[in-house]
Structures are given as C-alpha cells and as structure tokens.
Amino acid sequence: MNETEFNLHFIPLFPLLGAVFNLLLGKQLLRSLGDRLGREVVHLVAIGAIAFSCFFTISAVFEVMVGQDYDRLVDSVYPWIVSGDLHIGFDLVLDHLSAVMCLVITGVGLLIHIFSVGYMAKDPDYGRYFAYLNLFCAAMLILVLGKSLVLTFVGWEGVGVCSYLLIGFWFTDDAKATAGRKAFIMNRVGDFGFILGMLLIYTVVGSLDVDAIARACALGEQSPLVQKLIFGVPIATVATMLLFVGCTGKSAQIPLFTWLPDAMAGPTPVSALIHAATMVTAGVYLIVRLNFLFALAPVTMAVIAVIGAATALFAATIGITQNDIKKVLAYSTVSQLGYMFLAAGMGAWVAAIFHLVTHAFFKACLFLGSGAVIEACHHNQDIRTMGGLREKMPVTAGTFFVSCLAIAGIFPFAGFFSKDEILLHAYANESRGIFTPGGMELNYILYSLGALAALCTSFYMFRLYYLTFEGKFRGDHHTWHHYVREHWIMSLPLVILAGFAAIGGLLGWPHVFGGVIHIDHVLEQWLEPITSLSGTYGGEYTVGVREQFLHEGHVGSGMELTGMAIGLGIGIAGWVFARRLYLDGPSEQAAMLAKRFSALHAASSAKYWVDEIYDVLFVKPVRMIGQLCHQVGDMLLIDGVGVQGTAGAVGVLGTLTKAWHNGNVRRYLASLTFGVAILLGVIYLNPQVSRGDILPKNAAGERELAPDIGLRRTFGAQSVNMDLFWGLFKIHLPGKAEQDAAARRGPPGGEIIRAPALEPAKNPDGRPLNGGAGGQP
Amino acid sequence: MVPITHFLYLASTLFVIGLLGVMLRRNVLIVLMSVELMLNGANIALVAFSRFHGNLDGQVLAMFTIAVAAAEAAVGLAIVVSIFRSRTGSDIDDLSLLRD
C-alpha cells in the first residue's frame, strides 16, 4: 500500500478552531453584536469551519482517487510520544475507508449544522451549542483519521465527552443531565474494554499502529496473535472481544444499549449527527478498520454477528410500541446498528460500511424531520397527539416518507440494497456455521432474526409516519393553528438528505443487476484495498470478502434475486400492515391486537424492563458496595479486626485499657500500626518462610544443593519467624571479633565519620573527590 | 563489657513502651512524651550499633535526632496550646470534628 503526504490535519483543525472561537467568544458576540448579528457570526463561523473541512476532505478524496501510485494519504503531524520502545505519532491517514467516513461526517455534519441554525434559533446558548457541535466533528475526524489505535482512542474519548456535553445541553433539566451522565458512564464501561484490548494487542505486537497490527496479522494462523494463548484462548480472540466490548458501549449494542434512547434528551440535530449518523457507528468503523484482526478470531466474529442480530430484533420490537417520536427513531438506530454488526460479524465489511453510509443518510433525514415536527408542535414529542401534519409541512412529510421507504427496504431506495446485502451474507455465509444450536446452522438463525427485524422495522417506521403525518390532528387546537412554519434553512438539508436516501443505493449496485446499468458495486471496489487485508491468507479464517464469496459459486444469482424478492416482500408487508392499522390514527384493530398480545405489548412498551434490571443488577449493588466498604472497611475491619487484633498481638497490655474508646486519632494510629503489622506479618507469617521450604526443587524433585536462605535448618524445628526475631538478640560481642573488626577498620573518631576501608575513593582527609566524580574522566 | 544485646533489650523496651503509650494513652501530653520515648529508644539502638560497628555514623544520627525531637516537641506543644484555646481538657479522643 503506497502513500503520499498530504496536509490532512486541516480536516479536523478547522472544526477545532471553530469550536475554540465559539467557546471563547460565542456568548460575548451575542451580547455585543446584538442577538441577530451575533447569531449570524456564530453560525457562519461554525458552518464555515465544517464546510472548509468538508471541502478539504473532498479534495483529499479526489487526490486518492486520481493517484495512480498510491492509495492513501498520510500526515505525520508530530511525534507525540516517543519513550523507549513506545512510539506514538500524531499521525493521520486517509485511506479508502476513512475517506468514506470523512465524507459522511463532514457532509452530513455540514447539513446538520445548517439545520441547527433553524432549530436552535431561539436558544440562548447558541455559541456553546455550535462550539460543541464543531468540537464533536473534530474529535470524530480524529477518531477516523488516526493512524494508531491510541489516536483513535483519543477521538473515541473526545466524541464521548462531546456527546455527553450535548446530551446534557439543556442541563437545567435534571433528567437530561442524568441522561448525559448515563451515556458517559456506559461508554466508560465500554472504553475499559477498549483500553484492555489495546494493551493486550500492544503486548504481542509491540505497537498500536494499525499498519503494524496488520503486518502481525498478515501471517494468518502463524501470527503470534493466534499462536499465543491467554487463559487457553488465542490472544486475537480475547483482544477482539475486549475491543468489541468497547464497540457495544459506543455503538449501543446489547448489553450496553440503554443509554442511546435516553440520549434523546439532547437537541434533535445532535441526535441526528451523533446518535444516528456518526458517533454510534464508530464501533462498526473500528471493526472494519481492524478487519484483518477480527478475521483471525472466528469466535468473536460469531459473537458479534449474534449480538448484532439479536440487537437488531430486540430493539426493533421495542420500537413498535414506543409513542415518543424520538424514542422510536432511537430504537430504530439501535436496531440498524445491529444490522451493521451482523454484517461485520459475517465478515461482510463492505456491506457493513454500505449500510453505515445509507443509514447515515436516511436516519439523519428522519431525525431532522422529527426535529422539524417537534419544533412545529412546540416541543411535543408524543405521536399520539399528532396526525395530519402533512398538510402543514409537506416538505418534511415528503422527505420523511422517502426515508421511511429507504429504511424499510423498498426498491429502489438506499436501504433496500444495503439491508439486502447484509441479509444475503447472513443467509449464505456458511463459514459462520461453526455453531449449530438445535441442529440449526447459525447463519439460518441469523437470517431469520434479521428478516424478522426487517419486518418490524418496516412496520414501526410506517406506523410512525402515518401517526405523525396522516389522518386527523389529535392534539389541541392551539398547536394546530399556531404551528411553526417550515423554513427553508431546515427544509434544505432534509431535501438533500432525502435525495441521498433515495439514490444512495447506487453506491452498492448489486452484481446481478450489472447487466442492466453498468455501474458495478462502487463501494466494494473502493474498499477493496481495506477488505483485501483480511482475505490475503485464505484458510478457514477467510470470512467472505464479498467478491470471492459471490463469484466462487456460494451464491447463485438466483439465490440473490430470491433474497431480494423476500426482502422487498417483507418491507411491503410491514408497510401494508402499518397502513391498515394506523392510516387514520390508532385504529380499533391496533388496540385489539395490543389487548390480545397484552403481555408482549406491555413488555415491549416497557422496553423489556432492561433499565430496571440493570438498576437492580448493577447500579444498586455498586452503591451498596460503596456503603459496605465504608462500614465493613472502616468500622469492622480497621476498627474491629485491625485495632482489636493489634491490641491482642501486642499482648496483655491491650487489656489494660479498660474500654476501647473510639478516639479518632488513636483509631488512626491503630490502623497505622496495623499496616506495619501487615508489612511484617506477610513476611514473617508467610507459610513458605515459616515452613522453611524455601529451598527450590529441581526438575528431579530433589532439593538443590545451594540453598538461597536456609533459615529453618539453622535453628532446627523452630519456626523461622521466631528465628528472625531471636536472631536479633543472638548478637553478642565476641571480644575477638570486635577487636579484629576494629583492627581492620582503624581507630574510630576524629574527623573520619565513615570507615575509610569502605570508601576507597576518598582524599586522605576523608572528603570525596567531588569534581572528579562527575561526567568527565 | 556490656554486650550489645542488653542495649537492644533496653532500646526495644523503650520503643515498645513509647509505641503503646502513643496508641493507648488519651492525654495529649502523655502522647507527646511517648513519642519522645520512641525516638529515644531508637537513639539508644543507634548509639549501641555505633559502638558495635566502631564508627560514628549512628551517634551522629542520634545527635540530630535529639535536636529534631526538641523541635518536634516544641511544635507539638504549640499545637496543643492552640487547641486549648477553643477547648477544655486534653483528651485526644475529644478531637472528632473532622471525620468521614
């Protein structure tokens, strides 16, 4: 893989500067320039920053496209940490994968910045909002562009912080601040896995540079990552599992997904940018970035696929019964992320990225649309009190509908192609069939889960659409007549995104259709340098580079077409079903169905009580442990065992104090003494020491001849701890020995404080040779 | 000649008495005295070892220790005085304003 230098650092630099500008001056500007002009400056700076970044990304991508002799750009900004053998440079790299990500981040980011101008128009904290938004973009770009995992991790933490700040943007509302905290803590749990995974990789590879890891993985089964075991499991498997824990946190997969629906407390454009299009897909990006490593760990891959499919279905079933417009979309996001992980787990890297891109388009459009709706309805989010809004906001309704078609997988909208590709992989990739629960090949189970989730997706999306935009308005009179009119600055991004959602499928035009229009799978060819990394060594570890996989006869074009037909059928079925039940508001039949399956309905609308279960399982115990540590640790252990124990140990004198007063200082002193007792006790009470069997045995089981320290033998049957104490008192002055020693050392006293025999390098008068001891000879 | 063992018995006895005194007595002044006992026990050990080894290092340290102990006593008493300003009594157990 050849590369050339390019000033990539401008890409994250612009948003960073924008963020600094608005953070420092935003409030000032609004005050000094007046509200209107101040806002203009603030958002022009913010939008300008991201637009520059977008422009720069595009030019960089062109550079990669037209370059004949290289397929990636690098930028060694500066050597960050070079200590010993640890080299971490602040190196950015734009290869074909990060190019796609950067385009999505800056492109969708730009549109969302523009939308925010309308959405946040009345907010007093205008500058802070745009500063955070820019900061987020910078962090996300660093995450994507980082050449080493450390830099990726910096971005990873950075986006976490920004997400936390933006979720809690309206922090005066306590619930929203709490939601921010929840997101942050759940992400920290995941980060913990990420750090451990990095450490583990570092111990084997000796570097966290992605290229170095790729080289280590290129040996396939001979790679030290596979050969070395930890707890009997290849390091590659453990490390990828840990990294995947990080991904579940960031990308809201089972079991760490509950923060994402709560994260909807933030402003809606934020939900669109961070919690739909970009940040939450960081986990998918990481897996595809390290595809060569994950390919070495088939067990992890299977786990990823299973978790992905399970999340897809689980979240989709919750989405069916939610009544908050943003909650539906949040669960939908979790579900779609599940699809991406399903694809990644199948080794269908291209499909995962393809779905990531299309999802970014239609989900951002949906979120922005919901934002427009929420704005129009005066911050009401309950779809039961909406309806008929199409009349009032035709552009929003139209774009929303297009995106619904896309997400539901209706031909020829973007989601159809990406989802179909994932399901096809799930169905046909037999190398995933390493587990056969219930005699059933895993890939069939995964396919069924995915297909079922697709049905739910189609259903809840159209339910959302019909309840919001069709039928009669069910809210109060006032809202209907005083709705907020559509403004072009909010409609424009919607239209552009809907356009992408409609035609995004062209990026991944299936091979079977190749004959019809001559654009083959563009994305697949584009990502080939990345995905080929995991396909270079073959063997059982190969997990479906799509091209090989489709062209080597695993899948006939018949199967592919059948799959598409089924997918389309599922999508349409969900649509029709939703239309019947909800075209004119919630119908009788819907209520009847809910009643008939009341248990299921209750479980789904209560989100399967996952939050409550976590509360019981984790949150409360942690609090209790904190309490317990205080009580047991301080009161029982130190007070009880420590103090009383020490008192007992120092002998009968302890009983002389009639009652044990709870004097604080003395309690502390007892603790201190207890500490010294630990230090001494661990050595003197060490069974190894007191048994005296510190003589190491050789291979034949005999004691080695030269003992290290044979204390036990010195004093027969006495225990050694006693030896050491008594040794202290065994010293006596054998007159001769002392005289000998004295003769050797010369007379004490005088100026000479230290015996000269021990200090050869001294002047005659006992002072050291000062200057000479320095560096020079 | 007195063997070193005897010095060490004395030193360790003083040290342990001081240690127990600090830990078990409630009167602040007695606690301060016990600290002095600990330091002086260590001093005796130092001087004894110094004689045993035939060099003066230990005695030098013992001299320094005496000076340090004096400074410590002065500061300790000053702190006790400043505590007496706001309280009556010298019971160390009464000091429980600062706690978890």
Place this chain on the structure above:
Amino acid sequence: MTFALGPVPLLPEPAAAAGQATTASAQALVDMVHLAPMMIVGIWSLIVLVADAFARPGLRRFQQTLTLLGLGLAVLAAVGQFGHYEYDGGIEVFSGFLYVDQFALLVDLGILGVAGAVVLFAGDYNRSHRFEYGEHESLVLIATFGVMILAHAGDLVALFLGIETMSIAVYVMVGARWNSRQSPEAALKYFVMGAFSSGLLLMGIALVYGATGVTGLDQLSHEVSTVFTKWRAAQDYVAVVEAPEGFPAGMVDMAQDKVALGIAPAALLIPGVLLVLGALLFKVSAVPFHMWTPDAYEGAPSPTTAFMAAGVKIGAFAALLKLFVGTFIVGSLVQAPYGWTSVVLWLAAATMIVGNLAAVRQTNVKRLLAYSSVAHVGYLLVGVVAAASFYGDRPAKGYLPTADEHAWASNAGDTAVASILYYLLAYAVATLGAFACVSWLGRDKKEASAAHEWSGLAQRHPGIALGMTVCLLSLMGMPPMGGFFGKLFVFRSAFEHGSEALRIVVVIAVVNSVIGAVYYLRLIVSMYFRPPLERDLGHVEGRGAPVVLAAAAALSVLIGIGADAMMQRCRLASAGFRIPPSEARAERVDELRAQWEQREAEADRKAAQEEGQQPGQKAGQQPGQQPDEKAQVEVPAAAAPSAEGGTPPAEAEALDDGG
C-alpha cells in the same frame, strides 16, 4: 545562561579540583555552589523570617514578592543545572551526605514550582480568611528545603532530616489557622501520627544501620547484598549446630557464633527495612496508613493542603524511590519470600480501591480530593513496585541473565522510574490547580468546600470552572491531559514486567480509574449542569489563585501534548537510577543522550529530505498531473517504529522464560 548566579561558570575545572590540595572550606564552598537551589531556598527562608520582623501588616505583600524572588533565583539555578553534563553521573557533596544528580534537580524544579504556586495564592487566602501570619512564606520555604534534602539525600541521616524538616514545617502550616476549630485539630492529628511514624522510621534506620554498619546510600546498596551473602555463608556451620554430636565443644561454640553472626544482620535488616517502608508509606498515605489524610487535608487551610497534596507527596515519593528503588534492591529484599514488593503491590491495589470508593461518597470537595490523592498514590505505588521489580529481579537458579537481558531490565527500570516522575509531576500540577480553585472560593472564614456550593460555578465564574475542569479531567486521566499519559506510562511499565500479579493489579488500576471518573465527573456536572446557589459565597480577593489555576490547567494540557518532551526529561532524570553517583551512571546517561542525538539527526535528515522534495510534492498535489514524482514520496516511516517496538517484548519473554 546569562544570569550571574549560574553555578556553571563558578565551578572549578574538575581536574583542578582533584589535583590541587583544596582546603576543606573551599571544598565546602564548591559543594554549596553545586547545591545552589537548595542553599538559596534555605538561606531565603531565614531572610524572609527576618524580614517578617520588620514587616507591618501592610508590607506582607512585599514579603510574598521577596519569597517569589528567592524561589525564582532557585529555579534559575536549578534550570541551569538540570540537564547539564556535569551532573550526569551525579556528584557527591558534603562527603556523600547529599547527591546532586539529574533526579534530584528535576524534583527540585517540581517542588520549587509547587512552592511558588502555593506562595502565590496563600497570602490572599490567609488575608481573606483573617489569619494572616508572617511566618507563612518562611515555613513554605523550610518545607521546600526539606523536600529538597529528601531529593538530594545521599545518606539515611539526610533522609531522616529531610523528612523531619519537611514535616515539622507542614505541621505548623496545618495548624496555623487559629480562628478555626478544625485547623488545630487537623494539625494535632497529623502531628501525632507523623511523630509516631518518625519513631518507626528512626527505629527502622537504626536497625538497617545495625545490620550494615553504614548509613551512606551508596555503601548501603552494596552492603545489603553482603548481608545476604553472609547469611548464605553461615549455612556451612548449620550442620554442626544441628547435629553437634561428634564435634569438639570448641568447634560447636564457634559454629554457633558463626551462625548467629551470619543470621543476625539479616534478622536486623529485614524488620528495619520494613519499618522504614511503613513510615514512608505513611508519608505518601497508602492504605492502611492513609487515615490521617482526609482529616488533615480537610482541616488545613487550602493552600497548605495544596502543598501537602503536591509538595509533600513529591518529597515522600522521592524518598521512597531513593531507598526502595535505588538502594534496597538486592533480589532477596525485593522478591518473595522476604521481599516487600508483593505486600506493597496488594497494598497499592487496596489503596486505589479504598481511595476511590471513599471519594465517591464524599460531599466535601477537599475531602474528595484527599481521597482521590490516596487513589493516585495507589497507581503510583504500582509503578514503584514495577521499577523495583525490574531492578531487583533475582534470576532463577543456574540461570545468569545475559548482558542484553540485564541491560534491558535496567533500562526498563529506568523507564519505570521516569514514568513515576512523570505521573507525579502531572498529578502535582493538576492537584495544585484543583486546590487553588478550592482556596479561591469562599471568603471571610467561610470556605466554599461543600460540593453543593459548587453548583453552577460555570455560570458565575466560567474561567475558573474551565480551569478546574481541565485539572479534574487530568486527574481523571482523560487524554490528552497529562494525567492520562502518566497513567499510560506507569501502567505500561508495570504491564511490561512479566509478573502475573503486577498485570492483575494493572487491570484493577484500570478498573479503578473508571470508578474515579464518577466522582470527578460529579463535580464537573455540578459546576456546569446545576443552577447556581442563590447566595453568592464570594471569593478570595487577589489574582493569585486564578493565575495558579490557569497555569496549572495550561500545564496539564501542555504536559499531555508535549508528553514526549516531558518524558524525555524524566528519562534523563532517571537514567541509571539504581547506580550510585559514579562514572558508570554517567555512561548510562551518555548512552541515552547518544540515542536522542541519533534520533534527532534522523529526524533532521528526514526533514531535509522532505524539504528537498517539497517542490515536486506541491506539483503532485495537482490531481493526476505528475504521477511519476509522487511515486518517490513513499514513506517507510511506519515500519521503523514498529520494528523497534517489536523487539523488547521478545526480550522480555526471554527474561521471563529464564526467570
């Protein structure tokens, strides 16, 4: 250097010093010049004390300026000395009583910075809380002097004196706030426990001295291994003592003497070392020696707390490193069954767990920071154990480490010490900032240290809140702040050592730093996301604290962004740490310098190369015009670091397999 006091021009040529029969007083003068920073601080503490006699309350500011001037001079001297080739191998001054080496000079710089910061904001604080007293600056200087003695100590006597000088001054500073009931109480608690631990320390020193007969650290590091050699040698007579039948009575007597003499030094040394260890663990406040920490930190005036949390901790860790990583490193004393590392390792784990869990439920910011500092001690102790393990690893029987392995282990040990220094400095900077913020809030005898009083701080004082947030994030270990890299370096060092226990504790530490995030975050949340109190609690007049806070926040970020440069300095300070001042140590530093020069030369060469290709590349950025030229710009940079990076783990394994 341009300033007049610089030690370099005043130094006599080494050859001349050795050749001439210099008088003792001239030698002492030269020694003092070597010790310039320390001497300046010492003398200045007296000057300031005298100046206080002439100062009326209005002139107190002058005293502050005077103190800062002295500290500035000392910093200039230390800056001139640190990194100078003269001190690469370390120099013994005052007959080996003190050393002047890069390690000591770096610690000097750190503690001088801490003292300067504390002096900057303590005056305002004392004035605002109505307990201004003239000796404060002098006391800070004396405590600083004590810490510097610790850093320079070349003798157990110096070590003891350093600890006492530091502690006694701090006892007074803790109890100096006479208009509060908490301050004297905190002082008494701290004093009683400190004096108690001094007793333990002195007894430990006495036993160590009894076992070896020396107090100089360079001789000690040699003598402690002799102790174990003697022990082993006494084995020959054991058979006679165990089965005396058949031996003449005189021989049995002699054998008993020999055995007793052989075992006695070890019997003295081991408890002695452990007592010293206990006393030092008390000073750094490791669990279960930590119980004084929250009380003393809460009761003391905030600037003093800042000095304790940053300065005293630096001093205590310098002492701990000097003794337990630099001196007592014979394998038997480090490793099980007689070594201290395993115990301290688990104490470190307990320290971080207790510190973090206790901090989670604190409602007082000072107490919270106190417990958090306890937790940080836990992380640092992991590094100490790792460093000692690298240095003191005793190879298995019948296996002598090759020269390469030996070099690798000492190199790894040096890096571990450097990591600890880095962590310590990053922690000191961040914690100083945090306490500067604490001391700034509240006025008129009422400190705003309850967590709920911090609500909405960001709205009232956005700058202060931002600085505090940066410091807290650094303490929390968030990249790219210094605290993150401190953790990274220390944990990495510990992880690199093959021991299972160390790795487990590193995992515990990582989990703990996640827990730690909770309480730092709670503070940040309450500053930013909660409405401010209706009643403004006011703040201390004067710019000292905000300046310190801003500097600390900026430094926290700078240390993180410039982690490389900072680490390089720490690495210089720790090169050949286990070797007493000597030529051998200077050689180690020379090696290191040579490596850096090579690296720089390489970087220069690369830069020059790029410079040469710049025109071609610019043209190459026009899409698709000159593909041929672009082909040359192929950078193999990625290969170099990882190739280098790949080797040490392999070596580590070789060492593990052997050992």
